[in-house]
Amino acid sequence: MDAIYCGDTLIVDLPSGKTEEVGFGQEMLEENGPGLAAGLALYREHEDDDPLVIGSGLLTGTTAPSSSLGFVLGKSPLTGEPAVSPLSLFSGAEMKLSGFSMMVIKGDSPGPVYLWLHDGVADVLDAAGLWGRDTWVTTDAVRAEMGEHLVQVVSIGPAGESASKLASYSINYWGSGDTAALGARMGEKKLKAIALRGLGMLDAEEPPGFYDKGKELLAKAPAWNGLNKVGNGLGAGDIDAWLKPIVHRYRSCFACPAACNTFVKYNESPSVMESTGVEEPGMLVTGAASAAWLLSGGWKAEQACRAMEAMARAGIDLIRGARELAGSPLDDSGGIDNAVGGLSGEEEAGWPGVERFSEGLFGPWVPPLVAEDEWLLANQIGYVLGICPIYLLASGIETGGLFGLCSTAAGIELDSSTVAGMFS
């Protein structure tokens, strides 16, 4: 594959530990569509092997606004149906640049393993020493093993290993938005982690045209800091004001003008900017829904963030965990580990005070800021193009400009109707 993807499809057969590569070309894109549409075609092709399909969108990893998104697609243990969860922060872009356009992980491994994708090379590595570790220890260990701090580590903790329905994969140290318990599927497969590092190069079909159009879109794209805009209108409360006393900095996902992610410090002063000896000063709050549940439940910001840290470490879905914790706020930090350890997983993911959409493929990581049909379309467009659907909805950015980028990226003409048709 040349235009805007980088490399073939990697097939990983976990029972044997062997890998092979199959072509991922223009024919695949034209027949099925890019991004999640191609992922769904691969899922159906390998459905008998209960696969997890990992991939990225057409525009992921480029200068298109908010082109951070990759995906994990698999059968959700919660519904028994296919569901998709996001690869955000830098993990979607690193997948796109890893040298593999898509990856299909088939079957279950006889023992714990992790996958290491880099520069068009894929390794299936022993993870016996990582099994039982939390996601923070796992991320540190994988990065130390590779001698590389920029590796993106999609991993599970004890919750995923025990195939708990509360399980969610974490991205590096932070919550991921996996509300479909695909972390539990990883656990069933004995797949401890997927490590990604991309040194590849993405070529657009019409490079100057693509770059100039992307730059025009970015110049008009709304930028902001904080989580309020994500939960705006949902009765989520003033999350930014609640967090403000412990906010260190705001962080963007890859190529996103919006810095929703909020780094808070509670183990040292949030005003400390130097790299000090405090190795774990705080937590990156990556989701508005989990924060909204704890805020609405009367939690103090510091204790809420410590609880989110504990859930991310354990590989627990922060949204469902926060919803369950919301009714029992803790005034101090002792007891948080016990509270998180005692979660039952009986609550559904969702947003406080908002009726849950019947999402099918897509989960409530994306806030229901609009009517259900618009929300569904934003998810479809986002996962096909690789543009964060939260940004699509919260920014109100015109999708026409993004579709215009697709023709200069790969000679593919898309619009809302054609994207929706990929899911019919």
Add this chain to the structure above:
Amino acid sequence: MRVKVKPLECTGCALCELACSFHWDEAFSLVSSSVLLYRAEEKKDYMGVIVKTEEDLFLGRPEGAVEMKLGEIQKQGAGGGASAKPILIRQACDLCESAGVEPQCVVICPHGALYLE
């Protein structure tokens, strides 16, 4: 005139790296730019931006920006991670003059974290 950084305005989106890589290669990558997001200490949220010139590196560190001669860097080591192509062998910033356009990292930054001075 050079590209400088207001490090606390940076949100770590890496659009500057992409724009710079496109300037040099007409393609998108994280290995060929003269401007580099330092993100190797993620758990501490210690993040900044490095700009390489012919003579020095501009280190946009969160505790304050400094210029450091290349010789000093060689002694101390820098570059944001083992597989981030070492900053010292990357192209030096040419302010995009070879393309006849404004510095693209400055133009593309959504938060105004890079500027010319």
